[in-house]
Amino acid sequence: MKIVSALAGKRRAITAMAGNGEILVGQRRNLQLLPPEHLMLGIIVGFGLAAVALVLATGRIVNWPPFLVGFFATLGLVGVGGYIRAVKAAPRIALAVIGVGVFMGFTAVSTVFIFALFPLPNPLIDQQLIALDAQVGYHWPGFVAGLAEYPWFARGLGYLYHTSLPQIVLLIIVLGALAREVALHRLLLVGIVTLIVTVAIWWLWPSVGPSAYQTIPKPILAATGLYYDDAYGAYLKQLVEVGPGRISPEVITGVVAFPSYHMVMACMVVWFSRATVLFLPALVANLAMIPATLSHGGHHLIDLAAGVVVFAACLAVAHRIIPSPSSV
Known part of the structure; x- marks a missing residue:
């Protein structure tokens, strides 16, 4: 009777923890x-x-x-x-x-x-996106020039911009260490679905960002450490219109402008780091990721807004595909 009672108590404990949103992956050793x-x-x-x-x-x-x-x-x-x-x-x-x-x-x-996918079948929509940004008072060269007044900050944003992928890897490790199975699987699924949706939108309405159309003076480029100059913008346009001669790691670069996948990743890190030790540093870092993406990512302002919308929509999809334990 004691053995039966102990087993029942263990089962109740497992059920209670599952109800709190945690999956005891240790019960699935087989x-x-x-x-x-x-x-x-x-x-x-x-x-x-x-x-x-x-x-x-x-x-x-x-x-x-x-x-x-x-x-x-x-x-x-x-x-x-x-x-x-x-x-x-x-x-x-x-x-x-x-x-x-x-x-x-x-x-x-x-x-x-x-x-x-290159060359893309549809014309670039960057001029329309630049016009939309102008309606809310955003001008990419002016924004970058403003950052050039604070070179240390601008260069720091450049380093931060390249941390999106390491942030996600670190978050995966932390969620695994905390046995946050549902959160980890939703994070991965959101990453997959958002990229598919982002690429689909970009393929239909392609853009490469303002660097192909707007010029940043060389002193400002030097002060900010920006590498999205006129030549880089021309290279992005060439990729869209002709494609690379050979697909190889050395030609791989960020080509998807609208929606911004960097903004999607920032949202992913902040959302899924909640209730972990990473949340506050992730929140601070990814708030700073907004100006980093606009400047060093060479993005239109509307790219970032579109990235947030894509993230929110795909998060809802992931919740349906991977429901919480209490709703199963």
Whole structure:
């Protein structure tokens, strides 16, 4: 009777914790991959096959080995994570390892897919976006010139701008360490779905940002450390109109302007770091990511607003696909 009572008490404790939004992944030692992980890996494989098909259909030349390294690293991390979960009984580590693998895998396949889309079929809409920004008083060269008055701050924003991906990796590790299974899987799914939606919008209404149309004087470029000059803007336009001669890591750069995926990632980090030790630093860093994205990202103001809308819509989708334990 004591054994039965103890088991019942343990079951009640598990139920109570699940009701509070936590999944006791330690109770799933016999499972290698959880359903959301199966779903996201399926999306990665499907997206990868779509990228290969697109490359073959367009006759693009791809330097495959560097991209395949990322894809096989994903398989390796997922395999290691599954082993850790099934054999080593370390579910929190498994969550983090598989999560990083999923993130790396989708990043690798989506990069090839995006660059295989060039040249884009529709004309750039940057002039219209510049006009919309002007209606609310935003002027990119004027904004950058204002930052040049504070060179230390402007250069600091440049370093911050390049931390979006490391921030997400760190958040994946922390959520795994905290056994925040639902939050971690939603983070990954939101990252995947938002990128698909962002690229779809950009493909229909392409833009490369104001650097291809507006000039920043060289002293201001030097003071801010900005690398989005006229030549860079011309390079982005060439990518859109002609495409790269060869898809390789050295030609990969940020080409999606509207909506801003940097803004999407900033929203992801802030939203999913809630109730963790990362929240306050993430909030401060990603508030600063707004001027960093506008300046060093070479974005229109409306790009950022569109990024917030895409994030909010895809977050709602992720909540439906991966519901809270209490609603299952």
